[in-house]
Amino acid sequence: MTADPTEDRIALQARDVRFDFTELRTDWIPGEPFASHLIDVLHLLLPEGERWFVDVFSRALPMVRDEALAEDVRGFIGQEAVHATSHQGALDHLVEAGVDVTRFVEQVEWIFKELLGDRGLTGDAAREWLVERVGLIAAIEHFTAVLGSWILDSAALDAAGADPHMLDMLRWHGAEEVEHRNVAHDLYTHLDGRWLRRIRAMAVAGPALAKLWVDGTRHLCARDPHLRGTPQRRARLRDYLRDSRRGLVPGPWLFARAVLTYLSPRFHPAAHGDTDAAVAYLAISPAARAAEAGHAGPAEGSAA
Numbered sequence: 317m318t319a320d321p322t323e324d325r326i327a328l329q330a331r332d333v334r335f336d337f338t339e340l341r342t343d344w345i346p347g348e349p350f351a352s353h354l355i356d357v358l359h360l361l362l363p364e365g366e367r368w369f370v371d372v373f374s375r376a377l378p379m380v381r382d383e384a385l386a387e388d389v390r391g392f393i394g395q396e397a398v399h400a401t402s403h404q405g406a407l408d409h410l411v412e413a414g415v416d417v418t419r420f421v422e423q424v425e426w427i428f429k430e431l432l433g434d435r436g437l438t439g440d441a442a443r444e445w446l447v448e449r450v451g452l453i454a455a456i457e458h459f460t461a462v463l464g465s466w467i468l469d470s471a472a473l474d475a476a477g478a479d480p481h482m483l484d485m486l487r488w489h490g491a492e493e494v495e496h497r498n499v500a501h502d503l504y505t506h507l508d509g510r511w512l513r514r515i516r517a518m519a520v521a522g523p524a525l526a527k528l529w530v531d532g533t534r535h536l537c538a539r540d541p542h543l544r545g546t547p548q549r550r551a552r553l554r555d556y557l558r559d560s561r562r563g564l565v566p567g568p569w570l571f572a573r574a575v576l577t578y579l580s581p582r583f584h585p586a587a588h589g590d591t592d593a594a595v596a597y598l599a600i601s602p603a604a605r606a607a608e609a610g611h612a613g614p615a616e617g618s619a620a
C-alpha cells in the first residue's frame with residue numbers, strides 16, 4: 317500500500333524561507349509569557365527532532381518500492397530540513413535573549429542522537445529498528461498535522477497581537493505539515509503497516525511528547541530573565557487550561573481527539589486536515605512568497 321490515490325496528492329516542495337527574529341520579544345504574544353513559551357517548546361524540540369526525521373527517512377528511502385511514495389519521501393525530507401533550520405534560528409534567538417536552555421537542549425539531543433539513533437545495528441535488526449522509528453515518526457506527524465491545522469486557524473493569536481514574523485513561521489510550518497501529513501503514515505504502511513505496532517508507537521510517542529512539552533514550558537518560564545521574581549516564573553496547569561480556553565494554545569481535547577482518531581484501524585491522515593487551507597496560507601505567507609520570488613528583497617517586514 318502506498319499514498320492514498322483518492323486524495324489530493326500534491327508535489328511537495330521545500331521552500332527557501334527566511335525569518336528575522338532579531339526584534340522578537342520573549343513574550344512574542346504580548347503580555348502572555350506562558351502561552352509564548354508553551355509554543356516556544358517547538359524551538360527546543362524541532363531542530364534535533366526534524367533532523368532526526370531527515371536521517372531516518374533518508375535511511376528508509378532505498379527500501380521504498382513505489383516511485384510516487386519515494387517522491388513524497390524526498391519532498392518530506394526537503395521540507396523537514398528547512399523546518400529544522402528555521403526553528404534553530406528561533407532557538408538561537410532565545411539563547412541570545414538570555415534564556416539559558418542548554419540543559420534541556422542537551423537532553424533533547426541525547427534523545428534523538430543516542431536513544432533514537434541508528435545504534436550501529438546491521439541486517440534484520442537494523443531494518444526492524446528503522447521501521448520502528450518510522451512508526452514513531454508517523455505518530456509524531458499525526459500531532460504535527462493536527463497542530464498545523466490548529467495554528468492555521470488560530471485567530472486568537474492575531475487578536476492578541478502575536479509577533480507577525482513568528483506567526484508566519486508557525487503557520488508556514490503548520491501548512492507544510494498539513495501538506496505532507498500522509499507521507500510518514502504511507503511510508504510506515506509500505507514498510508510494515510501492522511496496526512498493533514502503529515498503536516504501540518503512539519503509546520510511546522504521545523506520553524513522551526506530553527512530558528517533553530510540560531518540562532520544556534516549565535524550563536523556559538523558569539529561565540526567562542524577564543520573569544525573574546514574578547509568579548509567572550512557575551508554569552502551572554491552571555495557566556495552560558486558562559490559555560487554552562482563550563484559544564492562545566491548543567487545548568487538551570485536541571490532543572485527546574487526535575489520539576482516539578489514531579487508534580482506528582482505518583485511520584488515514586488524508587481524512588483529517590484541510591490541504592486547501594494549507595495551500596491557501598502558503599500563497600499569502602510573507603516568507604513563502606519571498607522564497608518564491610527568490611528573495612529579491614528582504615522578507616516582508618524583515619529588519620534584515
Ligand SMILES: [Fe+2]
Pocket residue numbers: 366395396399460489493
Ligand atoms: Fe516539520
Ligand SMILES: [Fe+2]
Pocket residue numbers: 396457460492493496
Ligand atoms: Fe512533518
